[in-house]
Amino acid sequence: MNLLLLSPDDLRADGSAVVEDRRLQHMLQVQRVEPGQQLRAGLLGGLMGQATVQQLDSHQAHLTLLLDQPPPAKLPLTLVLALPRPKMLKRTLQTIAAMGVQRLVLVNSFRVEKSFWQTPWLQEDSIREQLLLGLEQACDTVLPEVILEKRFKPFVEDRLPALAAANLKLVAHPGEHPECPRALGEQPLTLAIGPEGGWIPYEVELLRKADFAPVQLGPRILRVETAVPALIARLY
Structure with a gap:
């Protein structure tokens, strides 16, 4: 998973995101992500950029987002x-x-x-x-x-x-x-x-x-x- 791909359902009212599914397991088991770490991220159908891990446990990852780059052209x-x-x-x-x-x-x-x-x-x-x-x-x-x-x-x-x-x-x-x-x-x-x-x-x-x-x-x-x-x- 070279890009943490977020859906609109992952977003919160303050613009942050919460991830709970297979992407979380990949973050924990493969990428061995820790709080404070930055990941490449993108919003499905939208922009790409960075996600910063604010909180992380076996159930959820809380992320702040800076998405300001267009995806590659089709x-x-x-x-x-x-x-x-x-x-x-x-x-x-x-x-x-x-x-x-x-x-x-x-x-x-x-x-x-x-x-x-x-x-x-x-x-x-x-x-x-x-x-x-x-x-x-x-x-x-x-x-x-x-x-x-x-x-x-x-x-x-x-x-x-x-x-x-x-x-x-x-x-x-x-x-x-x-x-x-x-x-x-x-x-x-x-x-x-x-x-x-x-x-x-x-x-x-x-x-x-x-x-x-x-x-x-x-x-x-x-x-x-x-x-x-x-x-x-x-x-x-």
């Missing part, structure tokens, strides 16, 4: 990602939040097993928990937007064009395609990444019709949890 990236299997989903959500993705669309694909959509890790609270862990790791306070799309064809044909309007549009797919570009800077991008076996030809064709250009990273087939950070790092 990447101008909408990531359309075929739903990974549940164990991989948790790690991928943390990575996406840590790397500053602005919007994530989890979408169905022919190679996504139906059971994946039944996982409790897709519950709103579970998604939020993993995203918060990513923000704490990277020192950020702004959650990415997350959208669930269980029907591939209606999404690509009816809703994706508006989401990707005016953006560069790329679909990562193994094969004889141009290399993925590098260092886009501030170029807004919508990037589609398929399941580990790749999109099926029908899905690639639908994305092509939506003006998505296929690109590749080379001859190796990567796991989703590897492909996502590799592509984001290369592009931005």
Whole structure:
């Protein structure tokens, strides 16, 4: 936990904060915080700065706050990602939040097993928990937007064009395609990444019709949890 991420519920009327949950246990057991110590802190959706520990015991930490710095800018990236299997989903959500993705669309694909959509890790609270862990790791306070799309064809044909309007549009797919570009800077991008076996030809064709250009990273087939950070790092 590189950033003590506070929610509005942690704040008191005088502008101080009280922490009582897993963050307190991390402060006690991992950071070994003592009264008077300063920590990097931020308010969810707001500014970052310093928190000074005024009182601390096994039940509560009382903090005074000086939050006067903006969080890092989000990447101008909408990531359309075929739903990974549940164990991989948790790690991928943390990575996406840590790397500053602005919007994530989890979408169905022919190679996504139906059971994946039944996982409790897709519950709103579970998604939020993993995203918060990513923000704490990277020192950020702004959650990415997350959208669930269980029907591939209606999404690509009816809703994706508006989401990707005016953006560069790329679909990562193994094969004889141009290399993925590098260092886009501030170029807004919508990037589609398929399941580990790749999109099926029908899905690639639908994305092509939506003006998505296929690109590749080379001859190796990567796991989703590897492909996502590799592509984001290369592009931005």
